[in-house]
Amino acid sequence: MQKDLRSCLQLLETSDLLLRVKKEVNPRFEIPALMKKAEKQGKAILFESVKRPGFRVTNNICGSRKAFALFFETSPEKIVQEWIRRVNHPIKPEVCSSGPVKETIKKGSEVDLSELPIVTHCAKDAGPYITAGIVVAKDPETGTRNVSINRMQYKGKNKLGIRMMPPQHLGLIREKWEKKGKPLEIAVAIGSHPFDILAAATTVAYGTDEFTISSSLRKEPLQLVKCEAVDLEVPAFAEIVLEGEVLPEVWEPEGPFGDFMQYYVPVMDNNVFIVKALTHRKDPIYQTIQAGSLEDTHYLALSREARLYQAVSQVADIQALSLVPTILGCAISIRKRFEGEPKNVAAAAFGAYSWLKYCVVVDHDVNVFDINDVWWAMATRSRPDRGLLIMENALGFPRDPFHIHTSKLGIDATAPLNQWEEFERKTVPGADDIHLEDYL
Numbered sequence: 001m002q003k004d005l006r007s008c009l010q011l012l013e014t015s016d017l018l019l020r021v022k023k024e025v026n027p028r029f030e031i032p033a034l035m036k037k038a039e040k041q042g043k044a045i046l047f048e049s050v051k052r053p054g055f056r057v058t059n060n061i062c063g064s065r066k067a068f069a070l071f072f073e074t075s076p077e078k079i080v081q082e083w084i085r086r087v088n089h090p091i092k093p094e095v096c097s098s099g100p101v102k103e104t105i106k107k108g109s110e111v112d113l114s115e116l117p118i119v120t121h122c123a124k125d126a127g128p129y130i131t132a133g134i135v136v137a138k139d140p141e142t143g144t145r146n147v148s149i150n151r152m153q154y155k156g157k158n159k160l161g162i163r164m165m166p167p168q169h170l171g172l173i174r175e176k177w178e179k180k181g182k183p184l185e186i187a188v189a190i191g192s193h194p195f196d197i198l199a200a201a202t203t204v205a206y207g208t209d210e211f212t213i214s215s216s217l218r219k220e221p222l223q224l225v226k227c228e229a230v231d232l233e234v235p236a237f238a239e240i241v242l243e244g245e246v247l248p249e250v251w252e253p254e255g256p257f258g259d260f261m262q263y264y265v266p267v268m269d270n271n272v273f274i275v276k277a278l279t280h281r282k283d284p285i286y287q288t289i290q291a292g293s294l295e296d297t298h299y300l301a302l303s304r305e306a307r308l309y310q311a312v313s314q315v316a317d318i319q320a321l322s323l324v325p326t327i328l329g330c331a332i333s334i335r336k337r338f339e340g341e342p343k344n345v346a347a348a349a350f351g352a353y354s355w356l357k358y359c360v361v362v363d364h365d366v367n368v369f370d371i372n373d374v375w376w377a378m379a380t381r382s383r384p385d386r387g388l389l390i391m392e393n394a395l396g397f398p399r400d401p402f403h404i405h406t407s408k409l410g411i412d413a414t415a416p417l418n419q420w421e422e423f424e425r426k427t428v429p430g431a432d433d434i435h436l437e438d439y440l
């Protein structure tokens, strides 16, 4: 099992899934422009020379199911089942005395965030944004840990803008600390194993420690170390850690920021994070994620796919499902047993995951991981007059000033039952195994 981001990069490299960039690059727009090229190739990218001396930058560690499959040691089609299997065996993290993230420690006035290669991603972004920071906090009453990912806008030497709004758990925790008149202590780990990011991006019941999920995914305890300036623990093998306080009752404009829906979220009053300590490994790797990229979508999708898989399993013989390329739309393949069953599947999916807006149900012979195949099924098998499930005035994606996300559409794109002679897909014998290069 890979311990950290570095060993994951090694694994990707041995599988020809890593691009190394040796030429010096600028974190402002140049890095994200190159990230888009790496995304197209389905490969991770490591920038070895960055216009912020001392740091390397990486991105697109998990831009494809193929990469996730490597880390989960399974096939791309079976990742969701593997997730469910692992999470069903909870393992707690463990605190150890020290770890590589303590190789360099800077405190107080030594902290200077301008030394980090924080990336400016999009044309109208308010500035550089930390997008792959795993935020650790604790509930003031129970002491239970919460782990999430929250964007952070660079605002100065030791100052970041941070968005954390209830019902997101970090927002709830901030409110609790504020009621006590105390600042919220947080620690932010940057440069993480994909399982730690997956766990942080998972929405679980309030009070569940996401580092337990991360440990379960690893099949061994995640090793943590105590922070220097706050009463929190962070992954011992993280590349970089920022520690500090979110000021109570202080709100400042944050944004605009190019978000996961590919639009700019407008300027909003958000919180302020004052960084009191910065620790990092030798030759640290700064990790960044472009919101709305395939990597971001895969991170957000997997836990939600697991939730959907479990819900739909209750009502149908589910084969596979995919929330990529957008987590607002899902393709689900089933072995249909009854006419009408696909509508029940869509209803179960909408019930299990409120942000879901479109759900296309296809037969088992359709590849849900290939959007072209899903479109083919819709075009050749769905019946718009009978095969639609429309749900009005439902709960959807919450930031929705134009009420675009309050209705849902389920599409039955399955063939009529027991008509496989008519609907059997044509095949070309040998097409999967033949190599054109052998003939050129």
Ligand SMILES: Cc1cc2nc3c(=O)[nH]c(=O)nc-3n(C[C@H](O)[C@H](O)[C@H](O)COP(=O)(O)O)c2cc1C
Residues within 6 Å of the ligand: 131, 132, 146, 147, 148, 149, 150, 151, 152, 163, 164, 165, 167, 168, 169, 170, 200, 201, 202, 203, 204, 289, 296, 299, 300
């Ligand atoms: C790369 C990435 C960036 C994210 N950025 C944000 C963000 O800026 N604000 C936010 O509310 N959620 C963001 N999320 C989603 C949250 O991390 C996710 O909803 C998480 O489950 C919330 O934590 P909670 O369950 O503790 O409330 C991001 C997720 C990923 C994968």
